[in-house]
Amino acid sequence: MSGFPDLTSGSRPVGVVSFAQYDNVRREDNRNEVEMLMPVVAEVFGNIGITKDDVGFICSGSTDYLIGGPFSFVAALDAVGVWPPRAESHVEMDGAWALYEAWVLLQEGEIDAALVYAFGRSSMGHLGEIMSVQLDPYYLAPLWPDPTSLAALQAQAMIDKGAASEADFAAVASRSRRSALLNPKAQIAYDRTPEQLLAEDYEVAPLRRHALPPLTDGCAAIVLAAGDRAYELCERPAFITGIDHRIETHAVGARDLTVSPSTKLAGEKSGVGAKKVDIAELHAPYAHQELILAEALGLGDGVDVNPSGGALAANPMMSAGLIRIGESAQRIWSGQADRAVAHATSGPCLQQNLVCVLEGV
Amino acid sequence: MAERCAVIGVGQTVAKSKREDVSIAGLVREAAVAALEDAGLTFADIDAVVVGKAPDMFEGVMMPELYLAPALGAVGKPMFRVHTAGSVGGSTAIVASHLVASGIHERVLTVAFEKQSDSDAMWALSVPQPFSAPLLAGAGGYFAPIIRAYMYRSGAPRDIGMMVAVKDRLHALKNPYAHLHLPDISMQMVEESIMLWDPLHYLESCPSSDGAAAMVIGSEKAAGASTAATGRPPAWIHGMAMRSEPTMFAGRDQVNPQAGRDCAADLYKQAGITNPREDFDMAEVYVPFSWYEPMWLENLGFCPEGEGWKLTQAGATSMIEGGDIPWNVSGGVLSSNPIGASGMLRFLESALQVRGLAGEHQVPDARRALGQAYGGGSQFFAMWVVSAERP
Numbered sequence: 001m002s003g004f005p006d007l008t009s010g011s012r013p014v015g016v017v018s019f020a021q022y023d024n025v026r027r028e029d030n031r032n033e034v035e036m037l038m039p040v041v042a043e044v045f046g047n048i049g050i051t052k053d054d055v056g057f058i059c060s061g062s063t064d065y066l067i068g069g070p071f072s073f074v075a076a077l078d079a080v081g082v083w084p085p086r087a088e089s090h091v092e093m094d095g096a097w098a099l100y101e102a103w104v105l106l107q108e109g110e111i112d113a114a115l116v117y118a119f120g121r122s123s124m125g126h127l128g129e130i131m132s133v134q135l136d137p138y139y140l141a142p143l144w145p146d147p148t149s150l151a152a153l154q155a156q157a158m159i160d161k162g163a164a165s166e167a168d169f170a171a172v173a174s175r176s177r178r179s180a181l182l183n184p185k186a187q188i189a190y191d192r193t194p195e196q197l198l199a200e201d202y203e204v205a206p207l208r209r210h211a212l213p214p215l216t217d218g219c220a221a222i223v224l225a226a227g228d229r230a231y232e233l234c235e236r237p238a239f240i241t242g243i244d245h246r247i248e249t250h251a252v253g254a255r256d257l258t259v260s261p262s263t264k265l266a267g268e269k270s271g272v273g274a275k276k277v278d279i280a281e282l283h284a285p286y287a288h289q290e291l292i293l294a295e296a297l298g299l300g301d302g303v304d305v306n307p308s309g310g311a312l313a314a315n316p317m318m319s320a321g322l323i324r325i326g327e328s329a330q331r332i333w334s335g336q337a338d339r340a341v342a343h344a345t346s347g348p349c350l351q352q353n354l355v356c357v358l359e360g361v
Numbered sequence: 362m363a364e365r366c367a368v369i370g371v372g373q374t375v376a377k378s379k380r381e382d383v384s385i386a387g388l389v390r391e392a393a394v395a396a397l398e399d400a401g402l403t404f405a406d407i408d409a410v411v412v413g414k415a416p417d418m419f420e421g422v423m424m425p426e427l428y429l430a431p432a433l434g435a436v437g438k439p440m441f442r443v444h445t446a447g448s449v450g451g452s453t454a455i456v457a458s459h460l461v462a463s464g465i466h467e468r469v470l471t472v473a474f475e476k477q478s479d480s481d482a483m484w485a486l487s488v489p490q491p492f493s494a495p496l497l498a499g500a501g502g503y504f505a506p507i508i509r510a511y512m513y514r515s516g517a518p519r520d521i522g523m524m525v526a527v528k529d530r531l532h533a534l535k536n537p538y539a540h541l542h543l544p545d546i547s548m549q550m551v552e553e554s555i556m557l558w559d560p561l562h563y564l565e566s567c568p569s570s571d572g573a574a575a576m577v578i579g580s581e582k583a584a585g586a587s588t589a590a591t592g593r594p595p596a597w598i599h600g601m602a603m604r605s606e607p608t609m610f611a612g613r614d615q616v617n618p619q620a621g622r623d624c625a626a627d628l629y630k631q632a633g634i635t636n637p638r639e640d641f642d643m644a645e646v647y648v649p650f651s652w653y654e655p656m657w658l659e660n661l662g663f664c665p666e667g668e669g670w671k672l673t674q675a676g677a678t679s680m681i682e683g684g685d686i687p688w689n690v691s692g693g694v695l696s697s698n699p700i701g702a703s704g705m706l707r708f709l710e711s712a713l714q715v716r717g718l719a720g721e722h723q724v725p726d727a728r729r730a731l732g733q734a735y736g737g738g739s740q741f742f743a744m745w746v747v748s749a750e751r752p
Contacts, residue, residue, distance in 0.1 A: 063417070074737050078610075084606075141422070249431045250429075
């Protein structure tokens, strides 16, 4: 027991005390979502010696469109085995927002621990086409723009503004994939210079292959615990000192895509700039988006950005944001960082963003 | 400790088969603006927006809240999306209320909707899933065998379901927002309607509706300010509970689910309810198929197991017959079913009643009411208790 950090958000200290993720893979052909989740849920509880009976709330994040059927979260709940019945909820969002819902409930003081999990398989269909169904159904979806094409417009806008160059994108990808060499869960990791990467062909100009995230099947789980319970379960909990999320308009044509005001505001509300940041795990599926996010959060040169390799190393739909929080927490448990910023995004071109500040005592 | 919170504004659209005059954004905005006006507020007063709806395939838009952000005044604010199957309208209201109860926000707008005419829910529910028996007959096909098991267990007469179908449609005649207005409804008319899934006739099933519901949840301070501005009282939230049980578990009883009983027990403990039939003045309960009224009467503890049908038969749940515990005086899900909003409408109507603002379908002197929603294969439950009294 070593006390609690000052809180920017909420009034009850809540810590990340356990984290587990699936081996991120291009295509998991042998297991369905429930079978992928079961070992992850067992690991996240097993790490800290508790069971489902020790959590007062369960919240998950997923989206039906990846499996092409309704209620994908319904079957997934069988991975936890909620008998007797449990207090449980689900968001059609990345698991980072499921964590937010659990954090809110923990603030009220009725429960002391919660399980959060998220899952998604990109291999079940053509992800580019699926994601275009997420767009405005009247004005944008009928054009079938895929996420990479929209991200390319964003990257080109940065170049046109003089905010970044293709070499800058390559530098982000080079560093991320090199960091990923140390991440056993990474799907894509290599040691290549930005110059080597710039020799690649364009996927959608100005984005070359290295600037794109991999297609990933995966899932992840986190246990949150509040107050003294956090210390019972973890020697050095990663306390959530600030957490906030904001959304922008959906219409990409109405936004300045080179900046992220929603990330900036969420960062301010969660107190990112109040103290030194050691590491940041940013959910930037496309290389150039890391530059936009780092700028919005005011992260300086001293911050180790995406030591896990980030979403460029593995981008499991619906859990890539939650994994950023887990990766950050791991580095606080190990003492590698005292203060970390984790970020999750949703929607086209960084429309919606969540920022979570984690601190160890 | 949790802060006091209340419903300070409600709004709903008229439910119809096809709202061809509005887009999805237009539909949800109609309900949201009505809720804000009821609370004496504008979008600028709102701290966060919580959206709920049933499966996205019901419209064919993946995570539609992203596109709805500007229509709901959410730009620059936190926006949240809940999906817990049929119970989602209720769980969405609960998630929104916790944002206030936890002290994080003062005023939260919560909206639930379905625009069923944009797609085909029966198709969306019938997509084959690996290793699962295909439904192919929508929700009615799933629930009919459970209803037959209830009839077998309880020995209920075959006409109980038809009585519920008539009663809720008579209630709906007093609710201008209800989708179905069937002034000639009768036992004979229900019995002569086509048999869909034995024992459910066509008129014992809910309709397919387009519609939206919205509420503003406020802190004690926000409730005071709204009442001062509008003269309309809040509905205080005295308890909220959610429970889920697994799909693939042979030990489940889908006729009288444990999750529903546990959820009610938790809720009643929070709200100090010891005798639901006496302690509540009315209830809005998710009854999409007629027989779910007697089944939920038992599951919610309004009577001993096996006796729910006797309350229905005696008219205890009918406002028109002067029953002591009116259920679904709005007409219920049997009269309007914008799926994602159907659960929120139960919560909203219970709030409307204890505020005394339900108009022609107002239960006289309603002070305390129950709102309930369920979803999945009778496995997801969301409930709340609202009251005219501050907790």
